[in-house]
Amino acid sequence: PSTIRTKSRVFKIVTIPGDGIGVDITEAAVAVLQKLAVVSGTFEFEFTEKDWSSKKYQERGYYMPEDGLDQLKKFDAIYFGAVGWPVRIADLGPRTDVPDHISLWGLILPIRNALGQYVNVRPTRVLRGITSPLKDCGPGDLDWVIVRENSEGEYAGHGGTTHGAFSHAVATEVSIFTRVGIERIFRFAFETARSRPRKKLTMVTKSNAQRHGMVLWDKIFTEITKEYPDVETDKMLVDAMTVRMTLHPKTLDTIVATNLHADILSDLAAALSGSIGIAPSSNLDPMREFPSMFEPIHGSAPDIAGKGIANPIGAFWSAAEMVRWLGFTEAADGLMAAIENVTEAGIKTKDLAGASDTQTVTEAVCKEIEK
Amino acid sequence: PSTIRTKSRVFKIVTIPGDGIGVDITEAAVAVLQKLAVVSGTFEFEFTEKDWSSKKYQERGYYMPEDGLDQLKKFDAIYFGAVGWPVRIADLGPRTDVPDHISLWGLILPIRNALGQYVNVRPTRVLRGITSPLKDCGPGDLDWVIVRENSEGEYAGHGGTTHGAFSHAVATEVSIFTRVGIERIFRFAFETARSRPRKKLTMVTKSNAQRHGMVLWDKIFTEITKEYPDVETDKMLVDAMTVRMTLHPKTLDTIVATNLHADILSDLAAALSGSIGIAPSSNLDPMREFPSMFEPIHGSAPDIAGKGIANPIGAFWSAAEMVRWLGFTEAADGLMAAIENVTEAGIKTKDLAGASDTQTVTEAVCKEIEK
Ligand SMILES: CC(C)[C@H](C(=O)O)[C@@H](O)C(=O)O
Ligand SMILES: CC(C)[C@H](C(=O)O)[C@@H](O)C(=O)O
Numbered sequence: 001p002s003t004i005r006t007k008s009r010v011f012k013i014v015t016i017p018g019d020g021i022g023v024d025i026t027e028a029a030v031a032v033l034q035k036l037a038v039v040s041g042t043f044e045f046e047f048t049e050k051d052w053s054s055k056k057y058q059e060r061g062y063y064m065p066e067d068g069l070d071q072l073k074k075f076d077a078i079y080f081g082a083v084g085w086p087v088r089i090a091d092l093g094p095r096t097d098v099p100d101h102i103s104l105w106g107l108i109l110p111i112r113n114a115l116g117q118y119v120n121v122r123p124t125r126v127l128r129g130i131t132s133p134l135k136d137c138g139p140g141d142l143d144w145v146i147v148r149e150n151s152e153g154e155y156a157g158h159g160g161t162t163h164g165a166f167s168h169a170v171a172t173e174v175s176i177f178t179r180v181g182i183e184r185i186f187r188f189a190f191e192t193a194r195s196r197p198r199k200k201l202t203m204v205t206k207s208n209a210q211r212h213g214m215v216l217w218d219k220i221f222t223e224i225t226k227e228y229p230d231v232e233t234d235k236m237l238v239d240a241m242t243v244r245m246t247l248h249p250k251t252l253d254t255i256v257a258t259n260l261h262a263d264i265l266s267d268l269a270a271a272l273s274g275s276i277g278i279a280p281s282s283n284l285d286p287m288r289e290f291p292s293m294f295e296p297i298h299g300s301a302p303d304i305a306g307k308g309i310a311n312p313i314g315a316f317w318s319a320a321e322m323v324r325w326l327g328f329t330e331a332a333d334g335l336m337a338a339i340e341n342v343t344e345a346g347i348k349t350k351d352l353a354g355a356s357d358t359q360t361v362t363e364a365v366c367k368e369i370e371k
Numbered sequence: 372p373s374t375i376r377t378k379s380r381v382f383k384i385v386t387i388p389g390d391g392i393g394v395d396i397t398e399a400a401v402a403v404l405q406k407l408a409v410v411s412g413t414f415e416f417e418f419t420e421k422d423w424s425s426k427k428y429q430e431r432g433y434y435m436p437e438d439g440l441d442q443l444k445k446f447d448a449i450y451f452g453a454v455g456w457p458v459r460i461a462d463l464g465p466r467t468d469v470p471d472h473i474s475l476w477g478l479i480l481p482i483r484n485a486l487g488q489y490v491n492v493r494p495t496r497v498l499r500g501i502t503s504p505l506k507d508c509g510p511g512d513l514d515w516v517i518v519r520e521n522s523e524g525e526y527a528g529h530g531g532t533t534h535g536a537f538s539h540a541v542a543t544e545v546s547i548f549t550r551v552g553i554e555r556i557f558r559f560a561f562e563t564a565r566s567r568p569r570k571k572l573t574m575v576t577k578s579n580a581q582r583h584g585m586v587l588w589d590k591i592f593t594e595i596t597k598e599y600p601d602v603e604t605d606k607m608l609v610d611a612m613t614v615r616m617t618l619h620p621k622t623l624d625t626i627v628a629t630n631l632h633a634d635i636l637s638d639l640a641a642a643l644s645g646s647i648g649i650a651p652s653s654n655l656d657p658m659r660e661f662p663s664m665f666e667p668i669h670g671s672a673p674d675i676a677g678k679g680i681a682n683p684i685g686a687f688w689s690a691a692e693m694v695r696w697l698g699f700t701e702a703a704d705g706l707m708a709a710i711e712n713v714t715e716a717g718i719k720t721k722d723l724a725g726a727s728d729t730q731t732v733t734e735a736v737c738k739e740i741e742k
Contacts, residue, residue, distance in 0.1 A: 084579070109580065133505050133617055159583040169550040171587040179540040206631065208455065209480065212530040216542040240670065242639035243647045246504055260577065264635060268613035276614045
């Protein structure tokens, strides 16, 4: 042949669309990723889909097959939609007869745990063309990265229930915090803060009421802070943090918090930046031993499922973070620019006070990528 | 004498101003309560002050004396300012050598626990003349009561730390939920919802990730719901709840949540209604065996302590709730009207974008009470 083409690298991506709008937005994200690959010419994606979902759980009695986690390990990355419909995970009730990964807590949490994804990164900012519900809060006024501890704490799953339905029934939830777990999330958070212009890290706890794990967080934070003299730090209590996020968004940059605290704060962050529909998340294994997982932070939204009106921006942003994690910074930035050009042009779904459907937004983003 | 006066009832109130602005706002609240008593003519207050605080902790090594809790039991109500300065509670580190109530967790939590205050009621609304940080959110658009479980859950204090500073150090926080504890908070929440025009109760959990205590909440909620067919109910996950509060405030009315979840949500609620400085709380013993405790939800705010600029509205609103609890609904409503007349007249502190100091606001409220 007359032209010599550099062979592009092929990445194997497993998608788990899940339930409800998870299906719609995963389809949209795949389309955008394909387009991005073609335009870039330096990488390709080979997609494999798994039908693991609450819907299938209802039919089969399990989320993923026994070797599900091993299956995932063969891929370069996992793209996840949303889970929880027509059965709400919360309504299934606990089952103790089968291992976690094939039963109730069967999808997101076992993947995060088994694949070393101890960091959940949740960037939030007000994108061009998107309106924050806050007065006086435009692009640039709210630009945060929440670093969520993703492997322990309140999600350890320990505890139990005793005395069944009797009047002396007692249930416990045991949060578990380890030095290894705390140190590694702090280091990741400090590195993140250091990589950003403001070099500022806010650590969140509730150590005035939770006197063991949160006190250990405080203590280890003081230690690790010494390793990063170039990063400015401060500490907040989780309750007061919601106030600061709402009333003083400009004062924050990188934020590190426990599994539950960051779960709550990142949903709030998404709302403050305009809609839960735009927010991305990356479940990362910083050791790169296992595939990392990328998912929008919204849920399966049964009320709008299948109507073709779900906001795909959170899915696209998550896709951009996947591309970045795989090493293609320029392509990731290109996708983000394409997204913001589209939102700025007013091509937005209903949750953003727009009138476009999922497909229209998707096509517009694809067109921007081609430019 | 030529006139026969009905003898007014005398209530013994113990004040614990605590630290920082707790001192300023307690003084303001006492002035307003005295004025209210004089104008009403049907009740009187006899105030006793306790100097229990973080400041005193630093000098004496304890918050309250050994018989502190017993001392409190002799009063009709407790009025609490704020605690935590110059020592931050969180910075003291845990002490295991002395009982809780004379050491670290030494003030608010032991009082709530020992005096049967299993409910913490936190009303929030946008007062006249106060601006919400949210676009399109004026008086009437945000009118909630958060019913916080105040005796167990994440604040049970159980757990511990092992292996000290070594690399395998582990800390646990054990949340404890009991059927008795859950049933009674739900009943209180349903009664609260029933007493309000919309008769609507939203229950918050995180039962898709916390599989024991939160599942028990779900289960008991379903049971108790049957006792209140006239109350409309729905369930939210705590993360999604922050989104709903921020983007759809009108859809909420009465909210019930665990100790930690409601701690976080009530601070967010306060921020969304304009400032943490206006929000009140009532720690109630619904059995009326022990005195209940009233406190603004804000902290000791070291940065503005002693400057005379703290917002006393949260303190006044808490005082109004105390007066209501003692049986004087009309006087409580009168105080609330006085507060709103003052905020509507623009007499507000800096956190509400006003220019008045604590004293000016206090005098204005006193003058309104006299009208
Ligand atoms: C001081 C602290 C222990 C307390 C709590 O978390 O309950 C405070 O934040 C509150 O909300 O009353
Ligand atoms: C589905 C649920 C278990 C999950 C979580 O709480 O982690 C979700 O809310 C998220 O934030 O990814």
